[in-house]
Amino acid sequence: MSHFSPHRLKAVRMEHGLSRFKAANAFGVSEGTVLYYELGKCTPSVKSLCRIADYFGVGVEEFFDRDDGHADAA
Secondary structure, X not given: OEEEOHHHHHHHHHXXXXXXXXXXXXHOOOHHHHHHHHHOOOOOOHXXXXXXXXXXXXXXXXXXXXXXXXXXXX
């Protein structure tokens, strides 16, 4: 089973040199929502997660970990 990895979201955002403010505008959410995603206080909806993945040009699986803590190879 996989679960959303807030740390992967933050890592990908930072790899792209994107501030939370700019990420929020790109994803169509508030800056606070991006912060909550990255802190693991809430999980993006499927629609938001697809928008985020599309923005970064990656699959949604990029933001999930398997139970063993490794990123899915899917």
